[in-house]
Amino acid sequence: SPLPRPRMHPLKPGGQRESELIRYLDHGIKRVQKRVDNRVTNQQTKPTTGEDQGYGAFWEVAKDVDSLVDVVWVSGSPNLQIPYLLNLAVLTAEFLPLFNSSNSPRAIFRLLSKLDYAFASLLLGRDLATGELLSGFEHDRSMSTTDKVRLKGIVDRTRLVVVRVMAIASVDGDDDIPEPMDTDTETEQEAGASRQGGTVSFEGFENNDSDEEDDEWEERNIASVYEKTIGELGDVLGGPPIGIITDD
Template identity: 40%
Template sequence: MGEVCAELGEVVDVLWRSGTPSLQIPYLFNIALAISEYLPSFPAAPGATFGLLRKMDHALASLLVGRDVASGEALPGLQEEGSGMSRTDMVRCKSIVEQTRVVVVEVMGREGEVEDEESVAAGTTEGEETDGGDTRIDWDEEDEDEAALHNMDVAKVYENTIERLNEALNRGTAYDVGASG
């Protein structure tokens, strides 16, 4: 999954730099759907997966509000202040985001298969690392800390997008303006 995330991350970078919301939104949705479809098919690669999901979260949340959520700058390609997404896009985005969150919880909760991301990059397999002699290095304590960090990452999948979606979808409803039925 590490290689898949790296390749998709490059596509997301190109889309983000394009500054064209009419292209960014549908392609980001397609990438988000691809992520949720690919995740169960590969051994988990938490570092790469969460890195890509953070990048996707930033892009989708920024398109929702019409500003870069990290810098506060207006997004290029948006004519007016506000969201680059229509209500229909927002509803579709919410569905994709919720689906992906469920898939991430399932995949990261599986016992067993976890891709060793450092080994993939270095060309080694898990269990081959030594300190240069014949002694194996014990990585268990480091793995426990990393697992705790990944558990927090699971809870934060698409966090910014969900917050912005809830604000945008609830804006202007009868509940917000105090109308009574």
């Protein structure tokens, strides 16, 4: 499981520990939002003493959000897990387009994979991998229909956002690639090209296979965004799983 082991019993509603956790989570979320807001300001002026440094890349955002996901999951309290994870998922979708994602793909997919696992487990009321009953889901408790509908909207939106930001990242990366060269012999020699095994290789293009592997890895991860949650939502809301095209 990508998530830490939760408490065996939920926190007492209205108790001191729950109140402390709520304050901690609210402060953490506000700090993340503030650092996102400061991302542009701090590029122009240095942060003042006591001011939160603006994020420079999305992987920094993902690191802080990831920590908050772990904390709320450990609470073992569905009344906290569901609303806070929904909120963190919304913020993730909102913040993604604000950064150049070309240097943060692994952080993006790692965070989304963790959220996916959490939501799928909450929909089941059991740990997705072990089948162990989650704390607070005794007596056939489940997510409310309202929360499920909201989650569906978040899933749909996030999948679209990821496709767009990764496409933009790919275009931005292409700016550094030289335009295609002519393939006639004279041009090849002038450009430093050589023939090996019947193929033409250009200096600086030796790692094309690696680039293709990266593209395939990225495509697989884009397709798997909220994949587990989609399957569970398709069952609980009725009809085919969301995002899967079926024949009429």
